[in-house]
Amino acid sequence: MKYILLIYSKESDWTGLSDEDKVDMYQKYTAFTDSIKKSGHYLGGDGLEPTATATTVRVRNGKPVTTDGPFAETREQLGGYYMIDAKDLDEAAEIATRVPGASYGAVEVRPVMRM
Amino acid sequence: MSIDHVYRADSGRILATLIRLVGDFDLAEEVMHDAFVAALERWPGHGVPENPRAWIVSTARHKAIDRLRRDSRFREKSEEIARWAAAEEGEAPEALPDGENRVADDRLRLIFTCCHPALAVEAQIALTLRTLGGLTTEEIARAFLVPEATLAQRLVRAKSKIRQAGIPYRVPSDERLSERLDSVLAVLYLIFNEGYAATKGAELVRRELCAEAIRLTRLVVELMPERTESRALLALMLLHDSRREARVSPEGELVRLEAQDRSLWDQGEIREGIALTESALREGGARPYALQAAIAALHGEAARFEDTDWRQIVLLYRELMTRYPSPVVELNYAAAVAEASGPEEGLRLLDAIDERGDLATYHLLPAARAELLARLGRKQEAAGAYRRALSLVSNDLERRFLERELGALG
Numbered sequence: 001m002k003y004i005l006l007i008y009s010k011e012s013d014w015t016g017l018s019d020e021d022k023v024d025m026y027q028k029y030t031a032f033t034d035s036i037k038k039s040g041h042y043l044g045g046d047g048l049e050p051t052a053t054a055t056t057v058r059v060r061n062g063k064p065v066t067t068d069g070p071f072a073e074t075r076e077q078l079g080g081y082y083m084i085d086a087k088d089l090d091e092a093a094e095i096a097t098r099v100p101g102a103s104y105g106a107v108e109v110r111p112v113m114r115m
Numbered sequence: 116m117s118i119d120h121v122y123r124a125d126s127g128r129i130l131a132t133l134i135r136l137v138g139d140f141d142l143a144e145e146v147m148h149d150a151f152v153a154a155l156e157r158w159p160g161h162g163v164p165e166n167p168r169a170w171i172v173s174t175a176r177h178k179a180i181d182r183l184r185r186d187s188r189f190r191e192k193s194e195e196i197a198r199w200a201a202a203e204e205g206e207a208p209e210a211l212p213d214g215e216n217r218v219a220d221d222r223l224r225l226i227f228t229c230c231h232p233a234l235a236v237e238a239q240i241a242l243t244l245r246t247l248g249g250l251t252t253e254e255i256a257r258a259f260l261v262p263e264a265t266l267a268q269r270l271v272r273a274k275s276k277i278r279q280a281g282i283p284y285r286v287p288s289d290e291r292l293s294e295r296l297d298s299v300l301a302v303l304y305l306i307f308n309e310g311y312a313a314t315k316g317a318e319l320v321r322r323e324l325c326a327e328a329i330r331l332t333r334l335v336v337e338l339m340p341e342r343t344e345s346r347a348l349l350a351l352m353l354l355h356d357s358r359r360e361a362r363v364s365p366e367g368e369l370v371r372l373e374a375q376d377r378s379l380w381d382q383g384e385i386r387e388g389i390a391l392t393e394s395a396l397r398e399g400g401a402r403p404y405a406l407q408a409a410i411a412a413l414h415g416e417a418a419r420f421e422d423t424d425w426r427q428i429v430l431l432y433r434e435l436m437t438r439y440p441s442p443v444v445e446l447n448y449a450a451a452v453a454e455a456s457g458p459e460e461g462l463r464l465l466d467a468i469d470e471r472g473d474l475a476t477y478h479l480l481p482a483a484r485a486e487l488l489a490r491l492g493r494k495q496e497a498a499g500a501y502r503r504a505l506s507l508v509s510n511d512l513e514r515r516f517l518e519r520e521l522g523a524l525g
Binding site: 001003086087088089090091092093094109111 | 279280282
């Protein structure tokens with residue numbers, strides 16, 4: 001089954017890091033990505049620029065309405081995702097626990113709709 | 116052997132096997148039902164087959180294949196049909212992948228699916244009782260005092276989450292087993308407690324909840340004999356259940372521990388509970404269910420209330436509090452201290468909990484304070500505490516009990 005792992009954390013946790021800690025975090029993500037590529041679970045994934053760069057678009061009465069900022073102001077923000085292939089929820093959740101962000105933020109595991 | 120007997124004794128097991136074979140709760144339930152209908156038609160004329168359970172499983176599997184063949188999406192499903200058709204008759208579970216499923220019982224796999232932490236706790240309870248306990252939706256709804264439609268909806272949602280999120284049907288891997296077993300045991304204990312806090316009106320169904328919780332815990336103990344925590348939980352349930360006849364009077368009123376007729380206690384359950392407690396403590400150490408079972412065992416051993424070894428009970432609660440602190444444990448500790456060292460001492464501890472506001476909405480805190488205040492002759496304060504407890508209580512039996520105690524203050 002295909003799952004998406006949505007990584008949520010406080011952006012301030014990231015921006016507050018020293019350069020050294022940022023390098024350390026990059027290395028952790030690189031190591032994790034490599035490990036799930038090697039095990040054949042990796043389908044894709046990216047980190048996202050902070051919510052300050054976000055634009056939200058809605059269409060109302062046929063007209064596009066564009067606003068500044070993320071879709072919702074939340075305490076923790078979506079900061080990145082992985083798309084993985086796992087045999088079931090247990091395997092997907094086990095992989096999610098190894099996402100570096102799970103140790104300070106949270107990782108939401110969602111099955112991808114089968115069309 | 117009658118069909119009715121096979122249904123009652125084996126339907127849980129049959130359903131568990133069918134869910135594994137067809138990979139879908141609803142389809143498994145439907146085809147099991149079809150197979151029993153077929154048995155009603157066939158067995159009276161042709162005799163009961165040698166292995167009735169295998170007959171039902173095999174008939175149900177064919178019904179499932181028939182249903183899928185009729186399905187318009189037959190082509191997509193042809194792979195699945197091939198898989199089921201290839202499954203052996205009678206049915207030893209297939210070879211276990213990389214040794215991760217150490218116990219190959221379908222009911223055990225199913226209990227881990229039903230109590231999966233990705234499901235809401237209410238859904239875990241409902242699903243466990245419906246699929247493994249064999250209770251009807253109506254019975255579960257009545258036992259939990261929710262409308263039947265609400266409960267049915269809860270089951271539907273849980274089953275679709277299992278399907279859509281890919282919640283697996285297997286015993287978790289070794290490194291996750293302890294954590295996942297904890298969640299299974301927590302669900303079984305919740306079921307037991309819901310049954311144990313019985314209200315008169317729904318008494319029969321509630322007692323059935325206790326019986327089901329004990330039966331399912333026994334099953335976990337049998338299937339995973341090396342896990343001491345399930346043994347300890349079984350002990351705890353048996354020791355509480357042993358007092359069921361004595362804790363409600365013939366008039367349907369709640370009876371305090373000290374006023375219970377101990378000749379009504381079930382000595383068989385007490386003996387089994389004590390033996391299980393001892394072996395769980397010996398092999399698994401002082402873990403929460405084992406400590407609680409040990410406390411219940413000390414009550415079970417006391418022939419009269421005056422014989423209760425309160426000193427030992429205080430020590431056990433202190434152990435429980437140090438290792439697994441919780442305000443409810445602290446409350447019980449205080450009540451035990453009141454018996455061992457006098458009401459003043461107990462009251463001092465209860466007041467400390469009260470001041471922290473930890474159990475502000477829990478009726479048993481003011482109820483315990485009221486009782487000790489009454490013993491100390493501080494009637495006015497006791498009455499105030501009983502009124503506070505009455506404003507928080509939700510169970511009718513307990514409400515009447517508190518009202519009686521308040522009235523008895525004079």
